[in-house]
Amino acid sequence: MERKDYVALLQECYAYGREIAPLVRWQTDLLILGAGVAGVYAALWAEAQGATTLVVSKDPLPSGSTPWAQGGVAFPVDEADVEAHLRDTLQAGRGLVEEKVARSIVEEAPLHLERLLRWGLPFHPQPVREGGHSQARVRHLGGDRSGLWLLRGLLARLNRLPLQGYTALSFLLAGDRVAGALLLGPEGPVEVRAGAVLLATGGFGSLFPVSTAPSGATGDGMVLAWRAGAILRDLEFVQFHPTALPNGALVSEAVRGEGAVLLNAFGERFMPRYAERGELAPRDVVARAVFWEREQTGGTYLDLRVVEHLEERFPTVVASARALGLDPTKDLLPVVPAAHYVMGGIRTDAFGFTGLPGLYAAGEVASTGLHGANRLASNSLLEGLGYGQAGCFGCLARLGRGELRPATAKATRSGGISLHRAGSEAASWGSFGRCARGNTAAGFSGLCQGTSPAGKALGQPGRG
Ligand SMILES: Cc1cc2nc3c(=O)[nH]c(=O)nc-3n(C[C@H](O)[C@H](O)[C@H](O)COP(=O)(O)OP(=O)(O)OC[C@H]3O[C@@H](n4cnc5c(N)ncnc54)[C@H](O)[C@@H]3O)c2cc1C
Known part of the structure; x- marks a missing residue:
């Protein structure tokens, strides 16, 4: 059988x-x-x-x-x-x-x-x-x-x-x-x-x-x-991770610890408006902010271009982005909250x-x-x-x-x-x-x- x-x-x-x-x-x-x-x-x-x-x-x-x-x-x-x-x-x-x-x-x-x-x-x-x-x-x-x-x-x-x-x-x-x-x-x-x-x-x-x-x-x-x-x-x-690629692939929080910032569809950095710790606020705060900014402006992006040694330090993130045809050393990555x-x-x-x-x-x-x-x-x-x-x-x-x-x-x-x-x-x-x-x-x-x-x-x- x-x-x-x-x-x-x-x-x-x-x-x-x-x-x-x-x-x-x-x-x-x-x-x-x-x-x-x-x-x-x-x-x-x-x-x-x-x-x-x-x-x-x-x-x-x-x-x-x-x-x-x-x-x-x-x-x-x-x-x-x-x-x-x-x-x-x-x-x-x-x-x-x-x-x-x-x-x-x-x-x-x-x-x-x-x-x-x-x-x-x-x-x-x-x-x-x-x-x-x-x-x-x-x-x-x-x-x-x-x-x-x-x-x-x-x-x-x-x-x-x-x-x-x-x-x-x-x-x-x-x-x-x-x-x-x-x-x-x-x-x-x-x-x-x-x-x-x-x-x-x-x-x-x-x-x-x-x-x-x-x-x-x-x-x-x-x-x-x-x-x-x-x-x-x-x-x-249920915790929602604030920064997943649209297919659910995770972009680790650690990239924000290394200086990556969140931008809305107008290219504005929005997290400082929501929390003193900015991008490093607790997950629920960041996930809610990402949700609202997507609702209000139509999109949210993560800018990893400032992160040093990106490929060496975050190989999985780089590979996930490339699988979607994006180069995180040059492109902004579209991100959504995802059940985590x-x-x-x-x-x-x-x-x-x-x-x-x-x-x-x-x-x-x-x-x-x-x-x-x-x-x-x-x-x-x-x-x-x-x-x-x-x-x-x-x-x-x-x-x-x-x-x-x-x-x-x-x-x-x-x-x-x-x-x-x-x-x-x-x-x-x-x-x-x-x-x-x-x-x-x-x-x-x-x-x-x-x-x-x-x-x-x-x-x-x-x-x-
Ligand atoms: C993308 C991602 C990134 C994460 N990053 C971090 C991080 O950096 N730091 C951190 O602390 N946490 C992180 N987490 C959370 C963390 O990974 C998990 O909470 C943790 O690994 C869960 O471990 P576990 O042993 O409880 O279960 P799991 O690792 O999920 O293992 C479950 C096991 O149960 C088996 N199983 C399920 N159902 C059955 C069944 N019916 N019969 C037999 N076997 C079954 C599965 O095959 C598997 O072997 C992350 C989670 C995800 C999804």
């Missing part, structure tokens, strides 16, 4: 509530659905802890939005910058960011950077500034191929590569527990039984007519979780727990509370790293294979994050208070001086 026939058969089964007989059955400790930054980083942690781990991706690798990320990852540049990064995150989120969540992610960020550098990921030493950031703190790799280089670097460290071409269709339930998933693979339906499932299936940007997201960003994970009874929140908070990132998603706690026993979520599919109503630029790859790790720890605790490790030193001292939200998994939180003082290999002073349990984990031997 061909794949399209299976899809039709499965749709029919759903419609009439019939059982689907799998052709193949697999078993694993941890099933990770999605092979973007969140899924792959989680898998690295799980492998290092000795859990059998299966990662699947419905699209060919490198898949998801991760390889499309251009700007990079936001990391505080030094200890003093932690508070400033946090402030920028809160400000961008329009009062809806959960400060405790944001603080834990930002405080942990240097530990991830430290580890990635130790693994040899070639982050450019000079951070750049993006919209909404009060200073240059976004680290990029491979010019503007940050996500691709990051993902390749992570994939290269996995013992077992993700399986490509396997689409999760529904969860397997054992009572009220998520105990695996039914996948559609090249060989037909596959049943995977798992001790825990981590959803890392990304967002739903491609449901919009103009989107920077790849076509596979269809919100599958949110649907699966919702069908199984998880809570979805803030789905109305989903702030909402499956509500999770500090360990990616969704409230459904056995089900965890990380990355863009999750609503952790970090972004509030509006994501700060380059905070999502960071969240993928932070919650990939935290979600893995949540799953491992569920499997009885490790302690839950709180994300911050502060959390250790206070004895726990979000215990009240742990719900029916409360039993697995029993070990929470037992986290010992950690010893970490590196990081900057104060943060990594032995109080962070995640720092302890980073210092453990494993792959890398």
Whole structure:
């Protein structure tokens, strides 16, 4: 039977509530659905802890939005910058960011950077500034191929590569527990039984007519979780990137950090009329301004001619423009707002727990509370790293294979994050208070001086 026939058969089964007989059955400790930054980083942690781990991706690798990320990852540049990064995150989120969540992610960020550098990921030493950031703190790799280089670097460290071409269709339930998933693979339906499932299936940007997201960003994970009874929140908070080419190809915000300006159809620079920070105002402000200027003047353009080393620094942008017959070293680029990132998603706690026993979520599919109503630029790859790790720890605790490790030193001292939200998994939180003082290999002073349990984990031997 061909794949399209299976899809039709499965749709029919759903419609009439019939059982689907799998052709193949697999078993694993941890099933990770999605092979973007969140899924792959989680898998690295799980492998290092000795859990059998299966990662699947419905699209060919490198898949998801991760390889499309251009700007990079936001990391505080030094200890003093932690508070400033946090402030920028809160400000961008329009009062809806959960400060405790944001603080834990930002405080942990240097530990991830430290580890990635130790693994040899070639982050450019000079951070750049993006919209909404009060200073240059976004680290990029491979010019503007940050996500691709990051993902390749992570994939290269996995013992077992993700399986490509396997689409999760529904969860397997054992009572009220998520105990695996039914996948559609090249060989037909596959049943995977798992001790825990981590959803890392990304967002739903491609449901919009103009989107920077790849076509596979269809919100599958949110649907699966919702069908199984998880809570979805803030789905109305979709971030529109202010500067996409008319075909949805992204023109990174970083070009504006390097001096590119926005012009309307009359050739006027308009952003200073809308915001003090001009082109570097938060994304929602710039996207609204671009929308209004298009409505009022008939067009909006980005002038990249002033950007130095354009071809070397932004090869993807240059290639995308040339594909439309434009030369960004000479021509103005027509730009439109495009659906870019989903702030909402499956509500999770500090360990990616969704409230459904056995089900965890990380990355863009999750609503952790970090972004509030509006994501700060380059905070999502960071969240993928932070919650990939935290979600893995949540799953491992569920499997009885490790302690839950709180994300911050502060959390250790206070004895726990979000215990009240742990719900029916409360039993697995029993070990929470037992986290010992950690010893970490590196990081900057104060943060990594032995109080962070995640720092302890980073210092453990494993792959890398
Ligand atoms: C053009 C663009 C540029 C961006 N630039 C930046 C940036 O510079 N900095 C930044 O921080 N963020 C950026 N973002 C956002 C960021 O890239 C994403 O939020 C992030 O990569 C999401 O990672 P993820 O692991 O959650 O999911 P993704 O990377 O989207 O991966 C999703 C995975 O799930 C799989 N999948 C989906 N459905 C199923 C299913 N049913 N069954 C099995 N597998 C499934 C996919 O095949 C894929 O492997 C950008 C986004 C875009 C689109």
